[in-house]
Amino acid sequence: MGFHSPIKASNLAIRKIGDSGVTTIVGGKSNVAGYGNGPCEDAKFSRDFDVVYVRPTRSLLVVDRGNAALWICFMFASERIWAFCFLKDATLRERIRRPTDQGVLSGRQADAPQEALQVLDIVLRELPTTRYCPVGGSFYSPDLGRRQPLGEGLESWRGFYQSIRPTQMGLSLNIDMSSTAFIEPLPVIDFVTQLLNRDVSSRPLSDADRVKVKKALRGVKVEVTHRGNMRRKYRISGLTSQATRELTFPVDDRGTVKSVFEYFYETYGFVIQHSQWPCLQVGNQQRPNYLPMEVCKIVEGQRYSKRLNERQITALLKVTCQRPQEREHDIMQTIHHNAYHEDPYAKEFGIKISEKLASVEARILPAPWLKYHDTGREKDCLPQVGQWNMMNKKMVNGGTVNNWIGINFSRGVQESVARGFCQEFAQMCYISGMAFNPEPVLPPITARPDQVERVLKARFHEAMTKLQPQGKELDLLIVILPDNNGSLYGDLKRICETDLGLVSQCCLHKHVYRMSKQYLANVALRINVKVGGRNTVLVDAISRRIPLVSDRPTIIFGADVTHPHPGEDSSPSIVAVVASQDWPEITKYAGLVCAQAHRQGLIQDLYKTWQDPVRGTVSGGMIKELLISFRRATGQKPQRIIFYRDGVSEGQFYQVLLYELDAIRKACASLEPNYQPPVTFVVVQKRHHTRLFANNHNDRNAVDKSGNILPADGLQSLTNNLCYTYARCTRSVSIVPPAYYAHLAAFRARFYMEPETSDSGSMTSGAAAGRGGMGVGGPGPRNTRVSGANAAVRPLLALKENVKRVMFYC
Secondary structure, rough: OOOOOOOOHHOOOEEEEEEEEEOEEOOOOOOEEOOOOOOOOOOEEEOOEEEEEOOOOOOEEEEOOOOOOEEEEEEEOOOEEEEEOOOOOOOHHHHHHHHOOOOHHHHOOOOOHHHHHHHHHHHHHHHHHOOOOEEEOOOHHHHHOOEEEEEEOEEEEEEEEEEEEEEEEEEEEEEEEEEEEEEEOHHHHHHEEEEEEEEOOOOOHHHHHHHHHHHOOOOOOEEEOOOOOOOOEEEEEEEEEEEEOOOOOOOOOOOOOOEEEHHHHHHOOOOOOOOOOOOOOOOOOOOEEEEHHHEEEOOOOOOOOOOOOHHHHHHHHHHHEHHHHHHHHHHHHHHHOOOOOOOOOOOHHOOOOOOOOOOOOOOOOOOEEEOOOOOOOOEEEOOEEOOOOOOOOOOEOOOOOEEEEEEEEEOOHHHHHHHHHHHHHHHHHHOOOOOEEOOOOOOOOOOOOOHHHHHHHHHHHHHHHHHHHHHHOOEEEEEOOOOOOOOHHHHHHHHHHHHHHOEEEEHHHHHHHHHEEEEEEEHHHHHHHHHHOOEEEEEEHHOOOOOOOOOOOEEEEEEEOOOOOOOOOOOOOEEEEEEEEOOOOOOOOEEEEEEEOOOOOOOOOEEEEEOOOOOEEEEEEEHHHHHHHHHHHHHOOOOOOEEEEEOOHHHHHHHHHHHHHHHHHHHHHHHOOOOOOOOEEEEEEOOHHHHOOOOOOOOOOOOOOOEEOOOOOOOHHHHHHOOOOOOOOOOOOOOOHHHHHHHHHHEEEEEEOOOOOOOOOOOOHHHHHHOOOOOOOOOOOOOOOOOOOOOOOOOOOOOOHHHHHHOOOO
């Protein structure tokens, strides 16, 4: 079913039924009852209106130009309809009365109506939805490119992203290539064999195997194969706890039972071969329905939405990685294949799509000069195509490591090799410009990964017993880990940073034997910033020529919110905020982290107040603490704030701006009356689908060796310059470093969550919840907001004070 012809007012109305908000279409009336608190209670349609049926969302679109109303009614499988009226205010009403508003179409109107754009998106998504498998804003099909196996029963499908975007050139259709993981349409037996990576058909599943299979198959749709052409489909709800041969079910009211094995033989003549395996459960607990795995095949076209493992991510990245010229070719092929000029739904709405890429003028922002230490052979450096190296250079401010220890948790690395590696490491740090003692406090030891906490604490206390009488501290821990180390890395970071107050550097087994100079030099950069050093600074920063920064004391913030992976329904979202602690250099960043309600996108703890029994109303929060930290580090009060905010979806732009800008203002005012420095709030977007291609891919002056366009005045110049100061490598990065650091800190902080104390994953102890909050040991009550009805946010363990002053997350 496609678009219907326009239906006149006398033939259609939408009527609300009861208090449920469920509505139905009825004929013969001309009045409309609104949905919920809609603005159009008992309003009447004018004579000038159209009704269109749109399949992708099973929705009715009612455009009433006379009354300037826009209704969208979403229909589900049971043919229920939810009615919404979007155009509530006069401005929007005027827009619908003038649907060809030249301000929006020409790009002059900044606040393009999202409702109108959604309508256009729905129209243009109708045809591809009938052809392909829609996932979010993308469409996938095995016909759009070769399927590639990802391992463990998954495969990648090729597809394209499509979205209507308001731009300065007017409305544009954004097309990009994409790939994602789908479950292979295999017999369930074959899927389980791939998932477990071994032939398990001859023996029962272990408890660990059963858990892994149940987790992978829950929610997956299967079809039965034992009934000829009757391929009925079911959704898996779980696995039986018993083997198939032990399963029975009642067949009548007298309590007669029959085994699943007997039932399938007597009813279908099917002999179950894998009777030692559990059955798939496809009913609910009250009325379970059992299906042997061998009679089920996974239905094609099911996207895999759970977390991929590292091998699968690597395989998917190999599929998606393309040279710009290849990507441009594929995009043009997609546009040609979609044949928008023949789309009947686009024609119905008068939409025409150009088949040419939009042409835009590009600018090249020059790379900044970088300053290194004067004792090196090269005192400064001009990056070439975003890259440089540390040869003949020394860190501009080398950190000091007087006291360090090493621990090897990799069984494949001999103690003598571990000692040699640590010595090479110390030598590289010294050559790079650090003051690094070549001898450890204690000789490196080898330990078992399952004893990480006991070994770390014992070795730390042994070292401190030796150092404390001399008034010294332990500066660094060097650790060798197995290549596949499971939770070992997270456990180690949690213990070091929240319990021992010790920064650490982890190295994988594979790098120990390679002993690459390039690897050692890169890791030395990380160690330097972890102990308080600087790797490089912008020459323009020293000479006070950085726009928006050099003219007055400026603090630069980076903030990110990371959400739990799909399926983790009780885990909190993690917030990280970092802020520069030096001016005018702007290279050192202190970081704070906190937990907040599950999937909460607004940062709740930027500013907060609470009642203290002695002091009364007290204020605090992440912004205030970092402003105070900046003042202590530089001796100056910030006269300008630049706030780079990552992790914001497009629908939340204005909500985040209003809420978080207000929090920043309140934090400033709480420090000093009338203290309101100017704030520049920048949203960082990295998951966009805008792709820029050179006009001529063979022009070596316009593209780098991989075919990407070279980098294109004050905020752009500042952001571009900052991208050359990322501490973890000697190349420019595509995300501004403060936002990048916040992202790293937020992911690190997920290791700081305390273990669950109940099946629900909620902390019920007030004392335990009281330790959550900012996870930084700051003053004030901790975060105990709820993500569900009664579920408190699981707390983070607090960072030690000496750790949060340095860039521990690098």
